[in-house]
Amino acid sequence: MLANTQGIENVHPPVTQDQKPVLSLQGISKSFPGVKALSEVSLELYPGEVTALVGENGAGKSTIVKVLTGIYQPEEGEIAISGVPVTFPTAQDAGKAGVTAIHQETVLFDELSVAENIFIGHAPKTRFGLIDKKEMRQRARDLLDRIGASIDPSVLLKELGIANKHLVAIARALSIDARIVIMDEPTASLSHKEIEETYELVERLKAEGKAILFISHKFDEIFRIADRYTVFRDGQMVGAGKIRDVSEPDLVRLMVGRSVDQVFPDRKPNRGPEVLRVVGYSHPTEFEDIGFSLRKGEILGFYGLVGAGRSEFMQALFGITRPSKGAIRIDNEIAVIRSPSEAIRHGIVYVPEDRGKQGAIKGLPIFQNVSLPSLKNTSKNGFLRLAEEFRLTRDYTQRLDLRAAALDQDIGELSGGNQQKVIIAKWLATQPRVIILDEPTKGIDIGSKAAVHEFMAELAAQGLAVVMVSSEIPEVLGMSDRVIVMREGRIAAEFEGDDLTPERLVRAAAGISEVAQ
Amino acid sequence: MTKSLLKSREIVLAAAILVLLLAIASRFPAFVAPSNLANVFNDTAPLIMLALGQMAVIVTRCIDLSVAANLALTGMVVAMLNTLFPGLPIPVILFVATSLGALMGLANGLLVWKLDIPPIVVTLGTMTVYRGIIFLISDGAWINAHEMSDTFKAFPRETILGLPVLSWFAILTVLGFVLLIGRTSLGRAFFAVGGNPHAAVYTGINVGRTQCAAFVLSGALAGLTGYLWVARYAVAYVDIAGGFELEVVAACVIGGISIAGGIGSVGGALLGALFLGIVKNALPVVNISPFWQLAISGSAIIIAVAFNATSNRSKGRVILKKAEHAQ
Numbered sequence: 001m002l003a004n005t006q007g008i009e010n011v012h013p014p015v016t017q018d019q020k021p022v023l024s025l026q027g028i029s030k031s032f033p034g035v036k037a038l039s040e041v042s043l044e045l046y047p048g049e050v051t052a053l054v055g056e057n058g059a060g061k062s063t064i065v066k067v068l069t070g071i072y073q074p075e076e077g078e079i080a081i082s083g084v085p086v087t088f089p090t091a092q093d094a095g096k097a098g099v100t101a102i103h104q105e106t107v108l109f110d111e112l113s114v115a116e117n118i119f120i121g122h123a124p125k126t127r128f129g130l131i132d133k134k135e136m137r138q139r140a141r142d143l144l145d146r147i148g149a150s151i152d153p154s155v156l157l158k159e160l161g162i163a164n165k166h167l168v169a170i171a172r173a174l175s176i177d178a179r180i181v182i183m184d185e186p187t188a189s190l191s192h193k194e195i196e197e198t199y200e201l202v203e204r205l206k207a208e209g210k211a212i213l214f215i216s217h218k219f220d221e222i223f224r225i226a227d228r229y230t231v232f233r234d235g236q237m238v239g240a241g242k243i244r245d246v247s248e249p250d251l252v253r254l255m256v257g258r259s260v261d262q263v264f265p266d267r268k269p270n271r272g273p274e275v276l277r278v279v280g281y282s283h284p285t286e287f288e289d290i291g292f293s294l295r296k297g298e299i300l301g302f303y304g305l306v307g308a309g310r311s312e313f314m315q316a317l318f319g320i321t322r323p324s325k326g327a328i329r330i331d332n333e334i335a336v337i338r339s340p341s342e343a344i345r346h347g348i349v350y351v352p353e354d355r356g357k358q359g360a361i362k363g364l365p366i367f368q369n370v371s372l373p374s375l376k377n378t379s380k381n382g383f384l385r386l387a388e389e390f391r392l393t394r395d396y397t398q399r400l401d402l403r404a405a406a407l408d409q410d411i412g413e414l415s416g417g418n419q420q421k422v423i424i425a426k427w428l429a430t431q432p433r434v435i436i437l438d439e440p441t442k443g444i445d446i447g448s449k450a451a452v453h454e455f456m457a458e459l460a461a462q463g464l465a466v467v468m469v470s471s472e473i474p475e476v477l478g479m480s481d482r483v484i485v486m487r488e489g490r491i492a493a494e495f496e497g498d499d500l501t502p503e504r505l506v507r508a509a510a511g512i513s514e515v516a517q
Numbered sequence: 518m519t520k521s522l523l524k525s526r527e528i529v530l531a532a533a534i535l536v537l538l539l540a541i542a543s544r545f546p547a548f549v550a551p552s553n554l555a556n557v558f559n560d561t562a563p564l565i566m567l568a569l570g571q572m573a574v575i576v577t578r579c580i581d582l583s584v585a586a587n588l589a590l591t592g593m594v595v596a597m598l599n600t601l602f603p604g605l606p607i608p609v610i611l612f613v614a615t616s617l618g619a620l621m622g623l624a625n626g627l628l629v630w631k632l633d634i635p636p637i638v639v640t641l642g643t644m645t646v647y648r649g650i651i652f653l654i655s656d657g658a659w660i661n662a663h664e665m666s667d668t669f670k671a672f673p674r675e676t677i678l679g680l681p682v683l684s685w686f687a688i689l690t691v692l693g694f695v696l697l698i699g700r701t702s703l704g705r706a707f708f709a710v711g712g713n714p715h716a717a718v719y720t721g722i723n724v725g726r727t728q729c730a731a732f733v734l735s736g737a738l739a740g741l742t743g744y745l746w747v748a749r750y751a752v753a754y755v756d757i758a759g760g761f762e763l764e765v766v767a768a769c770v771i772g773g774i775s776i777a778g779g780i781g782s783v784g785g786a787l788l789g790a791l792f793l794g795i796v797k798n799a800l801p802v803v804n805i806s807p808f809w810q811l812a813i814s815g816s817a818i819i820i821a822v823a824f825n826a827t828s829n830r831s832k833g834r835v836i837l838k839k840a841e842h843a844q
Contacts, residue, residue, distance in 0.1 A: 318719075340720070359716055361720075362712060363708070364712055373720050375702040384705065
C-alpha cells in the first residue's frame, strides 16, 4: 500500500503490456480563458477492459470526454488509436474512428422508434434507396439481443425509462462498430435494479472487446467493475494503474490531494442564536428525514454526489415542491412554506444552481432583475418607483462589486460571474435571514469565485445564516463551519471542526465505511 | 441592447407608417386631412384596444384566439339586454360588457393555469364555444338598428373635445396600459413570466396566476369593445368580427411583440394596430382591391417577424479560437 500522495503521483501507467492500448492520449492540454482545464494529461484505454476515470468536479473529466469525442480541440498533445496518430476535428470524425460516448442525459430522439434511433444516419437501404424498415428492425433486435436488452425495437423511445434509453444508446454504439465506449456517470440517475443491469451490460461490452472509459464518483462501483483507474485533479493526471493494486483510501487521497491555488477568506465563526430548524423533512421520492438546525452567522455546507437529493431538498425548503412530512421552525416559531413567495416572506431565499434557467430573467434589465422580489417595498400606492429600484440595485450591486456598463443593461449581456452577483443582489435586497446558495460558484471564473466567497463570509459576519450546497470539496472545506453530507436522499453524516477532512467527506458521500481505513 | 433595439424597432415602424402616409398623400392629399386621420383612428380604435390586451397575453408566453368571439358574444348579450330593458343606463351596460368579457377571459386563464392546457388549444376551443353560445341565445337571429335604443347606439359616436367616445376609449386604454406595464408590479410580472418562467417561479411569482390575469385583462377589453362595436355598427349577429382575432395578433406581431414571450411594448402594439388600420382604410381610397389588403397585411407580418428574428438572434458563445481573437 502506498504511503502518501506524493508517492503515487510519480507512478506512471504500468508497463505490463500483455496488451496494447487501443486508444492513448499523450500530453493533452486544453485551456479556456482564465482556466487551464487540462494540463499535459495522458490516458490509455485497453480493449476488453474498463478504465475508471476518477476526480472531483472541475478536475477535467468532462473536458477530456469532449476532447475524445471531437467537441474540443486540444492545444497540445497526441491522440493515437491502435498506435496510429489521429485528430478529431468534428464529432463525426470521432464517431468514424470508433469512439462513442453515452452521456448522463442521453442524446436520442423521443418521438422516433428504438430501431430508428439506433440506425439514424446509417439506416439499411433497399435497392431503391428507401429505408428498409424490416431489415432495420431485424438488425436492431439482433443488436439489442447481443447486449441482453429485452426492448421491442418498434416502440417509441419516449416510452422507455432512462436505463433502457442507455441500452439503446449502447446498441447504437455497437451498430456503428464503436471500439471505444465512454460512459459518463451512467448510474447517476438510475434505480438500484437499473444500476445492476448497467453493470451486466458493461461486462458484456468487455466480453466483446470494447475499451470502456467509465466516469464515476461511486467507489463501490469503481472497485466492482473497473480493471484500471486514472485519477485527475485540477486538470492533471495524478495517478493511474490497475485497480487490484490500489485501495480505496489511496484513491480518495489521490483524488482529493490538496488545492494550492484557491485561497478562502479567513473567517472567525460567529454563531448566534438558532434561526432555522428543520425536522423530519421527507418527500415520497426524493429525500427522507432531513433535519438540522441553523444559527445566525453560520455557514452550513451541504456536500454529496450528484443526485444525492440536496437541491431537491432545498427546493422543498423554498416552497417550490411540497414535502410529504416534516416541519420548519423559524426563530422558534412553526412556519409553513407552501410557495416561494411564502418562503421569501419568512426570510428564506434560494439562489438556484442553474443560473440560466432558474435565475436570470434575460430581456429584463439588471435593475428590474434585482427589484423583482422587492417591488412591494419600492412601490408606493401600487405604482412602481423606478428611482427607488435603481437606488436599491445600486446599493446591493456595489457591495458585490458588479461589473456592468449600466444598471439598465440587459442581464443576458453579463458574464456568468456577474449574472450570479445580480442574482445574489436580488435576494439580499429582500433582507433575508437565511440564504441558500446552490452551487454558488459553479461555472464562473476564478476571480468572481473569490469575490463570491469573500461576500459569503461577509454576509455570515453580518449575521445572515448561509446554507451552501456545493460539490467542490475545496469550497465546502474552505467556507463551511459545519457540513452535512447527503447520500441517496438521506443525511449520511455531519462534520464539524477537526472532523472536517476531505477523506471523511468523500467517504460519507460515497458510502464507504470508516473501517476500511 | 434589447431596450434600445426595441425603441429603434418602434422608430422603424413609426417611420414606415409615415412613409405609408406620405405615399398615399402624394396621390390623395385628402387622406391625410386631420378629420380623415381622426376617422381612421376611430376606425382602428377596437383593434388598438384588443391588441393591447393581446399584448399582455403574448408577453406572458400565451395567446388569446378567443377575443373576437368574446367581443361578439358580449356584443350580442348587451344588445339583447338593451332590447329587453331599453331604459338601462349606459354605465350599467359598460359594466356588464366589461365584466362578462372578463369572465370569459377568466375561463381561458383558469384552464391554462389550473389544467395546464396549452393556451392556443384553450382559446381555440373557447373561441368556438363562445360563437356557439351566441347562436344558442340568439337562435341565429340578427338584432338590428331599429331594435336598439337610441342612447345605446349613440354613445360611441358622442364627441368629446372633437373626438368620438370610441376614440377616447382607445386613448384611455393606451394610457392605462402605459401605467400598468411600466409602473405596476403586475406589468413587471408579465415580462418576468414571459422572459423566464422558471426564474419567475424562483422569484416568488405565481406564473399561472400572472398568465390568468393577462387573460382576464384581454377578456375585459374584448367585452368592453364588444358593446362599442355593436353600438357603433348598430347590428349584432353570430359572425360579427369574424377572423378579427388574427388581425389583433397580427397587430401585435407587427408591433414587435415576440410570440416567444417576454418582449413587447405598449407603443409597439399601438403602432402595429395603427399600421394595419391605415392600410385597411387607405386601400379603398387608392382603389386597390380589398384582396390586396390581405396580401399586404400578410407581407407586413412576415417582414416584421423576419426583422424581429434577426435582431433578437443571440450572439451565442464564442467557441472558435480564431473568432475569439478576432473580437
